[in-house]
Amino acid sequence: MAYLLVVEDDRELGELLLRVFGGAGYTADLAPDGQAGLHRALTRRYDLLIIDRGLPAIEGLDLLARLRRSGVPAPALILTALGTVADRVAGLDGGAEDYLVKPFELDELLARVRVLLRRPAAPAGHVLPVGGAEFDLITRTVTGGDGEPVTLSGRESDLLRLLAENPARVFTRREIVATVFPESTTETLADTYVHYLRRKLGPAVIATVRGAGYQLGRR
Missing domain, CATH: 1.10.10.10 (Winged helix-like DNA-binding domain superfamily/Winged helix DNA-binding domain)
Structure with a gap:
Protein backbone atom coordinates (compact mmCIF):
# COMPACT_ATOMS: atom_id res chain seq x y z
CA MET A 1 0.00 0.00 0.00
CA ALA A 2 1.30 3.46 -0.91
CA TYR A 3 1.24 6.33 1.60
CA LEU A 4 0.55 9.82 0.25
CA LEU A 5 0.86 13.22 1.88
CA VAL A 6 -1.41 15.97 0.55
CA VAL A 7 -0.36 19.50 1.54
CA GLU A 8 -3.32 21.68 0.59
CA ASP A 9 -4.89 24.68 2.36
CA ASP A 10 -8.22 24.45 0.51
CA ARG A 11 -10.05 22.23 3.00
CA GLU A 12 -12.80 21.19 0.58
CA LEU A 13 -10.30 20.17 -2.11
CA GLY A 14 -8.05 18.46 0.42
CA GLU A 15 -10.88 16.33 1.77
CA LEU A 16 -11.98 15.47 -1.78
CA LEU A 17 -8.46 14.28 -2.59
CA LEU A 18 -8.40 12.12 0.54
CA ARG A 19 -11.61 10.43 -0.60
CA VAL A 20 -10.35 9.96 -4.15
CA PHE A 21 -7.03 8.49 -3.05
CA GLY A 22 -8.73 6.29 -0.49
CA GLY A 23 -11.05 4.97 -3.18
CA ALA A 24 -8.05 4.18 -5.36
CA GLY A 25 -6.48 2.06 -2.62
CA TYR A 26 -4.00 4.56 -1.19
CA THR A 27 -3.61 5.81 2.37
CA ALA A 28 -3.41 9.62 2.44
CA ASP A 29 -2.83 12.25 5.12
CA LEU A 30 -3.79 15.91 4.78
CA ALA A 31 -1.69 18.84 6.01
CA PRO A 32 -3.44 22.26 5.84
CA ASP A 33 -0.30 24.41 5.57
CA GLY A 34 3.39 24.24 4.82
CA GLN A 35 4.50 23.99 8.44
CA ALA A 36 2.21 21.03 9.08
CA GLY A 37 3.39 19.45 5.83
CA LEU A 38 7.00 19.84 6.90
CA HIS A 39 6.35 18.20 10.26
CA ARG A 40 4.46 15.26 8.76
CA ALA A 41 6.98 14.62 5.99
CA LEU A 42 9.89 14.68 8.45
CA THR A 43 8.24 12.37 10.97
CA ARG A 44 6.66 9.73 8.70
CA ARG A 45 7.77 7.99 5.53
CA TYR A 46 5.60 8.78 2.49
CA ASP A 47 5.75 7.29 -1.00
CA LEU A 48 4.50 10.47 -2.70
CA LEU A 49 4.06 14.14 -1.79
CA ILE A 50 1.29 16.23 -3.38
CA ILE A 51 1.96 19.88 -2.64
CA ASP A 52 0.09 23.12 -3.39
CA ARG A 53 2.26 26.17 -4.04
CA GLY A 54 0.30 28.99 -2.39
CA LEU A 55 0.44 27.57 1.12
CA PRO A 56 0.28 29.46 4.44
CA ALA A 57 3.32 29.38 6.74
CA ILE A 58 5.74 27.86 4.21
CA GLU A 59 5.25 28.28 0.44
CA GLY A 60 5.09 25.02 -1.51
CA LEU A 61 8.43 25.23 -3.33
CA ASP A 62 10.16 26.39 -0.17
CA LEU A 63 8.64 23.41 1.63
CA LEU A 64 9.89 21.04 -1.05
CA ALA A 65 13.39 22.57 -0.91
CA ARG A 66 13.51 22.09 2.87
CA LEU A 67 12.42 18.46 2.53
CA ARG A 68 15.06 17.76 -0.11
CA ARG A 69 17.76 19.34 2.06
CA SER A 70 16.59 17.12 4.92
CA GLY A 71 17.01 14.01 2.77
CA VAL A 72 13.32 13.24 2.16
CA PRO A 73 13.38 11.15 -1.05
CA ALA A 74 9.66 10.83 -1.83
CA PRO A 75 8.73 12.07 -5.32
CA ALA A 76 6.63 15.23 -5.40
CA LEU A 77 3.72 16.38 -7.54
CA ILE A 78 2.98 20.10 -7.47
CA LEU A 79 -0.77 20.72 -7.65
CA THR A 80 -1.47 24.43 -8.09
CA ALA A 81 -3.36 27.16 -9.90
CA LEU A 82 -0.04 28.73 -10.98
CA GLY A 83 0.16 27.48 -14.55
CA THR A 84 2.45 29.67 -16.65
CA VAL A 85 5.48 28.16 -18.33
CA ALA A 86 7.71 30.02 -15.85
CA ASP A 87 5.71 28.55 -12.95
CA ARG A 88 6.05 25.01 -14.34
CA VAL A 89 9.77 25.41 -14.91
CA ALA A 90 10.23 26.78 -11.39
CA GLY A 91 8.39 23.81 -9.95
CA LEU A 92 10.33 21.19 -11.87
CA ASP A 93 13.64 22.93 -11.28
CA GLY A 94 12.69 23.20 -7.60
CA GLY A 95 12.79 19.45 -7.16
CA ALA A 96 9.30 18.29 -8.18
CA GLU A 97 8.88 15.27 -10.43
CA ASP A 98 5.60 16.48 -11.92
CA TYR A 99 3.40 19.58 -12.09
CA LEU A 100 -0.38 19.63 -12.55
CA VAL A 101 -2.39 22.83 -12.89
CA LYS A 102 -5.78 23.43 -11.29
CA PRO A 103 -8.51 22.85 -12.37
CA PHE A 104 -7.64 19.26 -13.29
CA GLU A 105 -9.38 15.99 -14.07
CA LEU A 106 -9.26 13.43 -11.28
CA ASP A 107 -8.50 10.63 -13.75
CA GLU A 108 -5.41 12.50 -14.95
CA LEU A 109 -4.28 13.14 -11.38
CA LEU A 110 -4.59 9.44 -10.54
CA ALA A 111 -2.71 8.49 -13.72
CA ARG A 112 0.16 10.80 -12.79
CA VAL A 113 0.21 9.40 -9.25
CA ARG A 114 0.49 5.86 -10.67
CA VAL A 115 3.40 6.92 -12.89
CA LEU A 116 5.28 8.52 -10.00
CA LEU A 117 4.74 5.54 -7.71
CA ARG A 118 6.16 3.18 -10.34
CA ARG A 119 9.53 4.94 -10.26
CA PRO A 120 12.22 3.02 -8.37
CA ALA A 121 13.23 4.31 -4.95
CA ALA A 122 16.78 5.37 -4.21
CA PRO A 123 19.04 2.40 -3.33
CA ALA A 124 20.56 2.00 0.09
CA GLY A 125 23.88 3.53 -1.01
CA HIS A 126 22.07 6.31 -2.93
Whole structure:
Protein backbone atom coordinates (compact mmCIF):
# COMPACT_ATOMS: atom_id res chain seq x y z
CA MET A 1 0.00 0.00 0.00
CA ALA A 2 1.30 3.46 -0.91
CA TYR A 3 1.24 6.33 1.60
CA LEU A 4 0.55 9.82 0.25
CA LEU A 5 0.86 13.22 1.88
CA VAL A 6 -1.41 15.97 0.55
CA VAL A 7 -0.36 19.50 1.54
CA GLU A 8 -3.32 21.68 0.59
CA ASP A 9 -4.89 24.68 2.36
CA ASP A 10 -8.22 24.45 0.51
CA ARG A 11 -10.05 22.23 3.00
CA GLU A 12 -12.80 21.19 0.58
CA LEU A 13 -10.30 20.17 -2.11
CA GLY A 14 -8.05 18.46 0.42
CA GLU A 15 -10.88 16.33 1.77
CA LEU A 16 -11.98 15.47 -1.78
CA LEU A 17 -8.46 14.28 -2.59
CA LEU A 18 -8.40 12.12 0.54
CA ARG A 19 -11.61 10.43 -0.60
CA VAL A 20 -10.35 9.96 -4.15
CA PHE A 21 -7.03 8.49 -3.05
CA GLY A 22 -8.73 6.29 -0.49
CA GLY A 23 -11.05 4.97 -3.18
CA ALA A 24 -8.05 4.18 -5.36
CA GLY A 25 -6.48 2.06 -2.62
CA TYR A 26 -4.00 4.56 -1.19
CA THR A 27 -3.61 5.81 2.37
CA ALA A 28 -3.41 9.62 2.44
CA ASP A 29 -2.83 12.25 5.12
CA LEU A 30 -3.79 15.91 4.78
CA ALA A 31 -1.69 18.84 6.01
CA PRO A 32 -3.44 22.26 5.84
CA ASP A 33 -0.30 24.41 5.57
CA GLY A 34 3.39 24.24 4.82
CA GLN A 35 4.50 23.99 8.44
CA ALA A 36 2.21 21.03 9.08
CA GLY A 37 3.39 19.45 5.83
CA LEU A 38 7.00 19.84 6.90
CA HIS A 39 6.35 18.20 10.26
CA ARG A 40 4.46 15.26 8.76
CA ALA A 41 6.98 14.62 5.99
CA LEU A 42 9.89 14.68 8.45
CA THR A 43 8.24 12.37 10.97
CA ARG A 44 6.66 9.73 8.70
CA ARG A 45 7.77 7.99 5.53
CA TYR A 46 5.60 8.78 2.49
CA ASP A 47 5.75 7.29 -1.00
CA LEU A 48 4.50 10.47 -2.70
CA LEU A 49 4.06 14.14 -1.79
CA ILE A 50 1.29 16.23 -3.38
CA ILE A 51 1.96 19.88 -2.64
CA ASP A 52 0.09 23.12 -3.39
CA ARG A 53 2.26 26.17 -4.04
CA GLY A 54 0.30 28.99 -2.39
CA LEU A 55 0.44 27.57 1.12
CA PRO A 56 0.28 29.46 4.44
CA ALA A 57 3.32 29.38 6.74
CA ILE A 58 5.74 27.86 4.21
CA GLU A 59 5.25 28.28 0.44
CA GLY A 60 5.09 25.02 -1.51
CA LEU A 61 8.43 25.23 -3.33
CA ASP A 62 10.16 26.39 -0.17
CA LEU A 63 8.64 23.41 1.63
CA LEU A 64 9.89 21.04 -1.05
CA ALA A 65 13.39 22.57 -0.91
CA ARG A 66 13.51 22.09 2.87
CA LEU A 67 12.42 18.46 2.53
CA ARG A 68 15.06 17.76 -0.11
CA ARG A 69 17.76 19.34 2.06
CA SER A 70 16.59 17.12 4.92
CA GLY A 71 17.01 14.01 2.77
CA VAL A 72 13.32 13.24 2.16
CA PRO A 73 13.38 11.15 -1.05
CA ALA A 74 9.66 10.83 -1.83
CA PRO A 75 8.73 12.07 -5.32
CA ALA A 76 6.63 15.23 -5.40
CA LEU A 77 3.72 16.38 -7.54
CA ILE A 78 2.98 20.10 -7.47
CA LEU A 79 -0.77 20.72 -7.65
CA THR A 80 -1.47 24.43 -8.09
CA ALA A 81 -3.36 27.16 -9.90
CA LEU A 82 -0.04 28.73 -10.98
CA GLY A 83 0.16 27.48 -14.55
CA THR A 84 2.45 29.67 -16.65
CA VAL A 85 5.48 28.16 -18.33
CA ALA A 86 7.71 30.02 -15.85
CA ASP A 87 5.71 28.55 -12.95
CA ARG A 88 6.05 25.01 -14.34
CA VAL A 89 9.77 25.41 -14.91
CA ALA A 90 10.23 26.78 -11.39
CA GLY A 91 8.39 23.81 -9.95
CA LEU A 92 10.33 21.19 -11.87
CA ASP A 93 13.64 22.93 -11.28
CA GLY A 94 12.69 23.20 -7.60
CA GLY A 95 12.79 19.45 -7.16
CA ALA A 96 9.30 18.29 -8.18
CA GLU A 97 8.88 15.27 -10.43
CA ASP A 98 5.60 16.48 -11.92
CA TYR A 99 3.40 19.58 -12.09
CA LEU A 100 -0.38 19.63 -12.55
CA VAL A 101 -2.39 22.83 -12.89
CA LYS A 102 -5.78 23.43 -11.29
CA PRO A 103 -8.51 22.85 -12.37
CA PHE A 104 -7.64 19.26 -13.29
CA GLU A 105 -9.38 15.99 -14.07
CA LEU A 106 -9.26 13.43 -11.28
CA ASP A 107 -8.50 10.63 -13.75
CA GLU A 108 -5.41 12.50 -14.95
CA LEU A 109 -4.28 13.14 -11.38
CA LEU A 110 -4.59 9.44 -10.54
CA ALA A 111 -2.71 8.49 -13.72
CA ARG A 112 0.16 10.80 -12.79
CA VAL A 113 0.21 9.40 -9.25
CA ARG A 114 0.49 5.86 -10.67
CA VAL A 115 3.40 6.92 -12.89
CA LEU A 116 5.28 8.52 -10.00
CA LEU A 117 4.74 5.54 -7.71
CA ARG A 118 6.16 3.18 -10.34
CA ARG A 119 9.53 4.94 -10.26
CA PRO A 120 12.22 3.02 -8.37
CA ALA A 121 13.23 4.31 -4.95
CA ALA A 122 16.78 5.37 -4.21
CA PRO A 123 19.04 2.40 -3.33
CA ALA A 124 20.56 2.00 0.09
CA GLY A 125 23.88 3.53 -1.01
CA HIS A 126 22.07 6.31 -2.93
CA VAL A 127 25.30 7.82 -4.33
CA LEU A 128 26.41 7.20 -7.91
CA PRO A 129 29.68 8.27 -9.59
CA VAL A 130 29.30 10.75 -12.44
CA GLY A 131 32.72 11.28 -13.95
CA GLY A 132 34.78 12.86 -11.21
CA ALA A 133 31.70 13.86 -9.20
CA GLU A 134 29.13 12.15 -6.96
CA PHE A 135 25.39 12.11 -7.60
CA ASP A 136 23.22 11.83 -4.48
CA LEU A 137 19.88 10.28 -5.47
CA ILE A 138 18.06 11.47 -2.34
CA THR A 139 19.06 15.13 -2.29
CA ARG A 140 19.33 15.18 -6.13
CA THR A 141 22.64 16.99 -5.97
CA VAL A 142 25.87 16.50 -7.89
CA THR A 143 29.02 17.33 -5.97
CA GLY A 144 32.57 17.47 -7.32
CA GLY A 145 35.84 18.68 -5.93
CA ASP A 146 35.64 22.00 -7.72
CA GLY A 147 32.56 23.77 -6.41
CA GLU A 148 29.23 23.84 -4.60
CA PRO A 149 26.68 21.03 -4.98
CA VAL A 150 24.42 21.45 -8.01
CA THR A 151 20.74 20.67 -7.42
CA LEU A 152 18.80 18.91 -10.16
CA SER A 153 15.10 18.93 -10.92
CA GLY A 154 13.13 15.70 -10.67
CA ARG A 155 13.29 14.87 -14.39
CA GLU A 156 16.95 15.90 -14.66
CA SER A 157 17.68 13.57 -11.76
CA ASP A 158 15.77 10.70 -13.40
CA LEU A 159 17.71 11.10 -16.64
CA LEU A 160 21.11 11.34 -14.97
CA ARG A 161 20.28 8.33 -12.80
CA LEU A 162 19.35 6.28 -15.88
CA LEU A 163 22.69 7.03 -17.51
CA ALA A 164 24.78 6.78 -14.32
CA GLU A 165 23.36 3.35 -13.42
CA ASN A 166 24.22 2.10 -16.93
CA PRO A 167 27.46 3.94 -17.76
CA ALA A 168 28.49 1.64 -20.63
CA ARG A 169 25.12 1.65 -22.36
CA VAL A 170 23.98 3.98 -25.12
CA PHE A 171 20.31 4.95 -24.81
CA THR A 172 18.25 6.01 -27.79
CA ARG A 173 16.04 9.05 -27.49
CA ARG A 174 13.01 6.77 -27.57
CA GLU A 175 14.35 4.67 -24.68
CA ILE A 176 15.06 7.77 -22.62
CA VAL A 177 11.58 9.16 -23.14
CA ALA A 178 9.94 5.80 -22.37
CA THR A 179 11.85 5.57 -19.06
CA VAL A 180 12.06 9.17 -17.86
CA PHE A 181 8.86 10.59 -19.40
CA PRO A 182 6.51 7.59 -19.58
CA GLU A 183 3.48 9.84 -19.97
CA SER A 184 4.87 11.30 -23.23
CA THR A 185 5.95 10.13 -26.69
CA THR A 186 7.80 13.33 -27.62
CA GLU A 187 11.39 12.27 -28.30
CA THR A 188 12.70 15.84 -28.29
CA LEU A 189 12.24 15.78 -24.48
CA ALA A 190 15.41 13.68 -24.36
CA ASP A 191 17.37 16.38 -26.20
CA THR A 192 15.87 19.13 -24.04
CA TYR A 193 16.84 17.51 -20.73
CA VAL A 194 20.28 16.51 -21.97
CA HIS A 195 20.72 20.22 -22.72
CA TYR A 196 19.55 21.14 -19.20
CA LEU A 197 22.02 18.72 -17.58
CA ARG A 198 24.91 19.92 -19.74
CA ARG A 199 24.05 23.51 -18.84
CA LYS A 200 24.17 22.70 -15.11
CA LEU A 201 27.01 20.16 -15.00
CA GLY A 202 29.14 20.92 -18.04
CA PRO A 203 29.02 19.76 -21.68
CA ALA A 204 30.99 16.56 -21.04
CA VAL A 205 28.60 15.07 -18.47
CA ILE A 206 26.60 13.33 -21.24
CA ALA A 207 28.19 12.09 -24.45
CA THR A 208 26.38 12.09 -27.78
CA VAL A 209 26.90 8.88 -29.74
CA ARG A 210 26.23 9.94 -33.31
CA GLY A 211 23.38 8.07 -34.91
CA ALA A 212 22.67 6.11 -31.73
CA GLY A 213 21.77 8.28 -28.75
CA TYR A 214 23.31 9.34 -25.44
CA GLN A 215 25.43 7.80 -22.70
CA LEU A 216 27.16 8.97 -19.54
CA GLY A 217 30.22 11.03 -20.32
CA ARG A 218 33.06 12.36 -18.26
CA ARG A 219 32.57 15.49 -16.23
